[in-house]
Amino acid sequence: MFKKIIQKARIKSPWLLHFDCGSCNGCDIEVLACLTPLYDIERFGIINVGNPMHADIFLVTGTVNQRNKKVLLNLYDQMPQPKVVVAIGSCALSGGIFREAYNVLGGIDKVLPVDVYVPGCPAKPEAIIDGVVMALENFIRKKDEEKTHA
Amino acid sequence: MINSLVMVIAGLAAGPALGGVISGLDRILTARLQARIGPPVWQPYFDVLKLFGKEKMVVNVWQAFCAYCYVAASSIALVLFFLQSDLLLILFVQAVGALFLVIGAFSSTSPFSQIGAHRELLQILSYEPLLVLVTVGIYLETGSFKIQAVYGGDAPLLLKLPFLFVVLGYALTIKLRKSPFDLSTCHHAHQELVKGLLTDFSGPFLALTEIGHWYEVVLLLGLCSLFWATSWGGMIIIVVITYLLEVLIDNVSARMNWRWMLGYVWSMGLALSMVNLVWLYAR
Numbered sequence: 001m002f003k004k005i006i007q008k009a010r011i012k013s014p015w016l017l018h019f020d021c022g023s024c025n026g027c028d029i030e031v032l033a034c035l036t037p038l039y040d041i042e043r044f045g046i047i048n049v050g051n052p053m054h055a056d057i058f059l060v061t062g063t064v065n066q067r068n069k070k071v072l073l074n075l076y077d078q079m080p081q082p083k084v085v086v087a088i089g090s091c092a093l094s095g096g097i098f099r100e101a102y103n104v105l106g107g108i109d110k111v112l113p114v115d116v117y118v119p120g121c122p123a124k125p126e127a128i129i130d131g132v133v134m135a136l137e138n139f140i141r142k143k144d145e146e147k148t149h150a
Numbered sequence: 151m152i153n154s155l156v157m158v159i160a161g162l163a164a165g166p167a168l169g170g171v172i173s174g175l176d177r178i179l180t181a182r183l184q185a186r187i188g189p190p191v192w193q194p195y196f197d198v199l200k201l202f203g204k205e206k207m208v209v210n211v212w213q214a215f216c217a218y219c220y221v222a223a224s225s226i227a228l229v230l231f232f233l234q235s236d237l238l239l240i241l242f243v244q245a246v247g248a249l250f251l252v253i254g255a256f257s258s259t260s261p262f263s264q265i266g267a268h269r270e271l272l273q274i275l276s277y278e279p280l281l282v283l284v285t286v287g288i289y290l291e292t293g294s295f296k297i298q299a300v301y302g303g304d305a306p307l308l309l310k311l312p313f314l315f316v317v318l319g320y321a322l323t324i325k326l327r328k329s330p331f332d333l334s335t336c337h338h339a340h341q342e343l344v345k346g347l348l349t350d351f352s353g354p355f356l357a358l359t360e361i362g363h364w365y366e367v368v369l370l371l372g373l374c375s376l377f378w379a380t381s382w383g384g385m386i387i388i389v390v391i392t393y394l395l396e397v398l399i400d401n402v403s404a405r406m407n408w409r410w411m412l413g414y415v416w417s418m419g420l421a422l423s424m425v426n427l428v429w430l431y432a433r
Contacts, residue, residue: 006203012196040186042177045193051345053207053352056200080205080353 010056010082011136013045017055017079021072021108023062026122027089031059033125041129052078057135059128060112063091065103069111076112084115084135089123096121154233161232165225169364170194172371176397180338183401194360201357209258209350216254217355217362223247224365231372234297237285241278244369247362248274251347254359258350266346270334272408276415277321281373283423284321287314288376290430300376306384308377313426315377317419319392322370324415327363328400331415333408342405 020028034041035048049055052075064072076085087108090096095106108114115138118131174191181188208214227244230236252274255267285295291310292299300307308315324331335347351359374392378384406414 006199009196009199010203013193013200037185040181040188042181042189043187045189045196049345051349053350054345054348054356056204080207082204 007139010139014056014132014136015047015049015054016057016059016132017049017052017075018059018061019072019075021060021062021064021068021092023089023091027061027092027120030122030125031061031088031128034128039125039129041132046132052076053080055079056083056139057132058083058085058112059088059132060085060092060108061088063095063098063101064105064108064111065101066105067103069105072108072111082139084138085112086116086118086128086131086135087114088118088120088128088131090119090121093117093119157232158229161229162225164232165228165365165368166361168368169361170198172367172393173364176393177337179394179397180401183397194364198357198360201360202354204353206354207352208355209260212257213254213350214355216250216257217351217358219250220247220254221358221362221365223250224362224369228365228369228372231297231369234301237288237295237297238282240369241281241285244366245274245278247366251359251362254351255347255349260350262343262346262349265343266334266349269343269408270347272412273324273331273334276331276412276419277324280317280321280415280419280423283420283427284311284314284318284373287311287423287427287430290427297376300379303379306378306380308388310430311377311426313422315374317423317426318374318377319395320415320419322374322392323396323399324411325370326367326396328396330399330403330406331411332400333406333411 018028018031032048033039034046052058056079058076058079060072076083085108087093091098091107093107095101095104098104099106105111116131116134118127120127123131171191173194174189177193178188178191223243224247227240227247230240230243248270252267252270255263255270258264288300288307288311289295291307292303320331327334327336329336333343333346335343335345338344348356348359371389371393375385375389378388
């Protein structure tokens, strides 16, 4: 029963960490738009924290390149379990128009295990919120997977 | 004996029960002031429960030890308040808790944590003398440092100590981590250093610091209620008005630096308490 309460609390209180991994800032502005009075994601207990050690959901925008993949991995490693990763925008999904650039590795799934992909250039705030909701469902699924392994 | 046992349990329960609801109401009010709807009242409980369910990550053992000591000291301070103990003892126990939080932040090498800890020390330096002066005022009026003596009085303290209540308001704003005194860590992105002091606390230990903070909030609001201790209605009204003013000040004030905080709080706080104390003494 205690586990169920924790699980409910997890879904009710997802704290986001947003990392701009070399994005053009289009997607970043849309991420921040979710916090404004128009969308007000704090209604659902979502807080944008600037600290990986406090975060549950990792929002990444932009492409990965040789330089920032270490930063991206470092931030991911600092987040305590359970955690989910949401890739936002075309660049984070596949590298977008920068795919062919000599220093670009591609989408962030080249470096991290991505749970939810949110397409768009830039992704709409509604789509981002939808992606976060899907990520919350992942929390439950991850729990079930742990059970099947155990 | 049974009575004091009931009071101990009430004190231990009041922190999480009242503190969580107060912080939930605070978040709703703040959201409404910013033209948002805000989270449900129970949001702080969801946050804390979720944090307890997260993986334990500590920088070193001292950090975990300090988080436990902070909760222990702040809960003991609130229990002493419920037992109507000595005001000075309560303040010193509460100060021990505040210092353990600073030591916990100092035990990590993260620069954010270090800056936060330094700023928290400056905040403690700002509000501790004021809290002691408030208790001195209460002593001059009631003839005792015991809270029992305050409840025994026949006129509200606010009429005798109006300036000291304002001084307590300064200490309250710093302790509640409200703008413009939220230098070391704050609830919102009001500062360039949002979670300075708490940067390296994560998961269950962050939850412990949050619960410790609830105990402190309830203790300080309890100190406010002493200023109208002659009736239950008066106590509730004075606490509600004070807290609403705190939320308003939090949302209308800009961020400030520590020099301004120390200079302003000490000059205004010491001047106001001197005026009040001299008036009490000369009367």
